Amino acid sequence: MSPIIISLKVTVTATALASLAGLFAAKQVVKLKRGRALADGLLTLPMVLPPTVTGFLLLLIFGRNGLLGNFLFEVGFPVVFTLKGAVIAAAVVSFPLMYRAARGAFEALDPSLVEAARTLGCSEIYIFWKVIVPCCSHGVVSGMVLTFARALGEFGATSMLAGNMPGKTQTMPLAIYSAVQGNHRESVYIWVAITAGISLVSIVLLNLITRKDR
Numbered sequence: 001m002s003p004i005i006i007s008l009k010v011t012v013t014a015t016a017l018a019s020l021a022g023l024f025a026a027k028q029v030v031k032l033k034r035g036r037a038l039a040d041g042l043l044t045l046p047m048v049l050p051p052t053v054t055g056f057l058l059l060l061i062f063g064r065n066g067l068l069g070n071f072l073f074e075v076g077f078p079v080v081f082t083l084k085g086a087v088i089a090a091a092v093v094s095f096p097l098m099y100r101a102a103r104g105a106f107e108a109l110d111p112s113l114v115e116a117a118r119t120l121g122c123s124e125i126y127i128f129w130k131v132i133v134p135c136c137s138h139g140v141v142s143g144m145v146l147t148f149a150r151a152l153g154e155f156g157a158t159s160m161l162a163g164n165m166p167g168k169t170q171t172m173p174l175a176i177y178s179a180v181q182g183n184h185r186e187s188v189y190i191w192v193a194i195t196a197g198i199s200l201v202s203i204v205l206l207n208l209i210t211r212k213d214r
Helices: 002-031 036-048 051-062 069-074 083-108 111-119 124-135 137-152 156-161 172-181 185-213
Strands: none
Touching: 002 036, 002 083, 002 124, 002 137, 002 172, 002 185, 036 083, 051 069, 051 083, 051 156, 083 137, 083 156, 111 124, 124 137, 137 185, 156 172, 172 185
16 A cells, blocks of 8 residues: 555655645746746746656755755755655646646736735735635636646656665656566556546546636
8 A cells, every 4th residue: 555655745845845836936926027938948848857857856866966865864864765855846747737737727817806915905925825826726726736646646757766666766757667677467457547547537627626716
């Protein structure tokens, strides 16, 4: 059962991190006057890069001799071959889905609502969490559902950064790969069915949210 537990821990945590980062990034990009196309391209890059390339770039950052890896290792917070690495990999790969959904929702928001809140003396933080996010709730929730589904199925970047260690970093996609390599067909069928079932529930939820939005 460990791949299920690990996958849910990784997916839920990665979805929370990617959602917060995606909301903040979308808010900043929408306000940009120059360089918007470049910022959008950089933030969307993990979605179009092969996951193994993303994993390699993460290794350059969090590896033992990486930009941050050595410092994190010295302070007792290693990332490579840990559950934290799996969370970071899943969050980075799924982040663009949340960012694009939030950005589209923010762009469609009537700016007069924000201006009215400012006229009433509301702070920018209050406006963001109490006006913008609730008014764009359907787009935000849709992005979170897509982010969850993508994080659940992440394989390439996770295997590069966190490895495939049973009981420690082995998520369901990695368990499927190991079962195929070991020719354990019954295990493959079980893990595929569970993963497909959770993903199907996510898609159905997204469709219900979209239908309600319309």
